[in-house]
Amino acid sequence: MSTKLIQRGRRLRGGGALRRMVRETRVSKHALIYPVFVKDGNNIEEEISSMEGQYRYSVDRLGSCFDKLLESGVHKVLFFGLPESKDPEGRGAWKEDGVIQNALRWTGRHYPELYKITDICMCEYTSHGHCGILDAHNQVDNDKTLEYLARIALSHARAGADMLAPSDMMDGRTGVMRAGLDAEGYSGLPIMAYSAKYSSAFYGPFREAADSAPAFGDRKTYQMDFHNSKEALKETLLDIAEGADIVIVKPALAYLDIIHLISRAVQVPLAAYSVSGEYAMIKAAAKAGLIDEDAIIGETATSIWRAGAQILITYFARELARLIDSGRIG
Numbered sequence: 001m002s003t004k005l006i007q008r009g010r011r012l013r014g015g016g017a018l019r020r021m022v023r024e025t026r027v028s029k030h031a032l033i034y035p036v037f038v039k040d041g042n043n044i045e046e047e048i049s050s051m052e053g054q055y056r057y058s059v060d061r062l063g064s065c066f067d068k069l070l071e072s073g074v075h076k077v078l079f080f081g082l083p084e085s086k087d088p089e090g091r092g093a094w095k096e097d098g099v100i101q102n103a104l105r106w107t108g109r110h111y112p113e114l115y116k117i118t119d120i121c122m123c124e125y126t127s128h129g130h131c132g133i134l135d136a137h138n139q140v141d142n143d144k145t146l147e148y149l150a151r152i153a154l155s156h157a158r159a160g161a162d163m164l165a166p167s168d169m170m171d172g173r174t175g176v177m178r179a180g181l182d183a184e185g186y187s188g189l190p191i192m193a194y195s196a197k198y199s200s201a202f203y204g205p206f207r208e209a210a211d212s213a214p215a216f217g218d219r220k221t222y223q224m225d226f227h228n229s230k231e232a233l234k235e236t237l238l239d240i241a242e243g244a245d246i247v248i249v250k251p252a253l254a255y256l257d258i259i260h261l262i263s264r265a266v267q268v269p270l271a272a273y274s275v276s277g278e279y280a281m282i283k284a285a286a287k288a289g290l291i292d293e294d295a296i297i298g299e300t301a302t303s304i305w306r307a308g309a310q311i312l313i314t315y316f317a318r319e320l321a322r323l324i325d326s327g328r329i330g
Contacts, residue, residue: 016327025306027320027330033076033117033271034069034317037209038062038103040084050205051276052283054315056082059099059106066111072321076115078165078313079103080210083125089133090125090148094155101159108160117192118156120149120166120177129214131168131222140222142170149173150180157186165248167194169222175242192246192271195239196232196258199223202251202277209276232258233265240268246311251275253300256307263308271311272304279315294319298329 012022037048037056044058057065069077081100083092092098100118107116122145123131128138132145145168153164164181166173174193181189199220207213224231236247247266249259250273263270282300286293297316304312314320324330 020327020330025302027302027305027324029073029321029324030075031305031311032074032317032320033078033311033313034074035078035080035313035315036062036065037080037082038099039082040099048205048209050208051280051315052287054209054279056209059103062103062107063110066107066114069318070111070113072318073325074317074321075113076117077107078117078119080119081124082211086125086127088127090122093122093125094148094151096155096159098155101155104156104159104161115162116160117163117165118161120152120156120164121168122148122152123168123212123214124210128216129212130217131219132170138216140170142172142222145170146173146176150176153177154180154184154186157181157184157189161189163190163192163246165192165194167197167250169194169197169219169224172242174239174244178243190245191243192248193239193244194250194273195236195244195247196249196255196262197223198226198232198251198255200226200251200254200275200277202254202275205276205280226254229258229261233261236262236266240266244268246271248273248313249309251278252304252309252312253278256303259304259307259309263310269310270308271313272307272309273313274301274304274316276315282316294323294328298323302329 039056039058041058042060045061045064046056048054079100083099104116107114121131123129130140132140133148135141149168156164174191239247246269248271249255252272252274259272282296285291297319301320
C-alpha cells in the first residue's frame with residue numbers, strides 16, 4: 001500500500017515561471033559592482049596576463065570598458081589606481097591630478113550615469129608595496145597611516161567619488177575618514193568598508209593586476225587570519241560603530257560562513273568581494289574544458305547571495321548581468 005504524501009517538494013520545482021516565482025534567493029544587476037584598473041598614461045588598454053578578459057585602462061580609454069558595462073546593465077564601478085611613480089609615502093594616492101582623481105573627473109563628465117566607488121589603500125602607491133607608512137623597523141605604523149588615509153579619502157571626495165571603500169585594514173581608519181569628510185562638508189558621502197578582509201592566497205592575480213605586491217614580508221599584521229571567524233564580526237561591528245554605511249567580506253567563496261555570520265548580526269548592507277583568484281580559477285578551468293563557465297559563474301555568485309550578501313563586487317559583473325537577463329539566475 002502506498003503512503004499518501006501531503007507535502008511534495010517537487011510540486012514547486014516545475015516549469016520556469018513557477019520555479020522563478022518561489023526562489024528564496026533573488027539576484028539583481030543593481031547589486032553588482034565591477035572593479036576597474038586605471039593606469040597613468042595615454043592610449044592604454046592592456047590585458048592582465050593572470051586575469052584573462054580583464055584590462056588596465058588609461059583614463060582616455062575608459063570608455064571602451066564603460067560602454068560594454070552600461071550595455072550589460074551594470075552601472076557601478078570600483079576604481080583601483082596604478083600611478084606612474086611610487087614613493088615610500090604613496091604621495092600619488094592623494095595628488096589632485098592623481099590617476100584616480102583624474103578618472104573620477106573624466107567619468108563624471110563623460111559617463112554621469114555611472115556610480116563611482118574608489119578603493120582607498122596605499123599599497124598601489126608605496127614603493128615598498130605595503131598598505132601604510134613604515135616605521136624605523138619596517139613595520140606599518142597604524143596610527144601614522146590614518147592621517148594619510150584621511151587625505152586620500154578627502155581627495156577622492158573632492159574629485160567626485162560617489163562612495164569610498166577603505167581596504168587598508170588599519171585600526172580606526174573608518175572613524176578618522178568619517179570625521180575628516182564630515183568636517184569638510186561631505187557628511188552625505190557613504191563609506192563602504194572592507195571590514196572582514198582576510199590575508200588570502202586568493203589575491204595573487206590582483207597583485208599583478210594592480211602592481212601592488214609587497215617588496216618584502218607580507219600583510220598578515222594587518223589583514224585577518226583565515227582561521228578566525230569571531231574576529232570578523234568584531235572588526236565589522238567596530239567599523240559600523242565608526243560610521244561605515246556598508247561592510248565588505250573579502251574574499252567570498254571560501255568565506256561564505258563569514259558572510260552568513262555577519263549578515264545575521266548587522267543592520268547595514270553587506271557586500272562580498274569575489275576576488276581575482278576566484279575569477280582566475282573559473283577562467284582556467286573553463287579554458288581547460290573542465291567546467292561550463294556560465295553555469296559556474298551563476299552558481300557561485302548565487303551561493304554568495306544565498307549566504308547573505310546583498311551586494312557583489314565581481315569581475316564577472318557583465319556575465320552575471322547576461323545570465324540574469326536570460327533567466328538562468330535571478
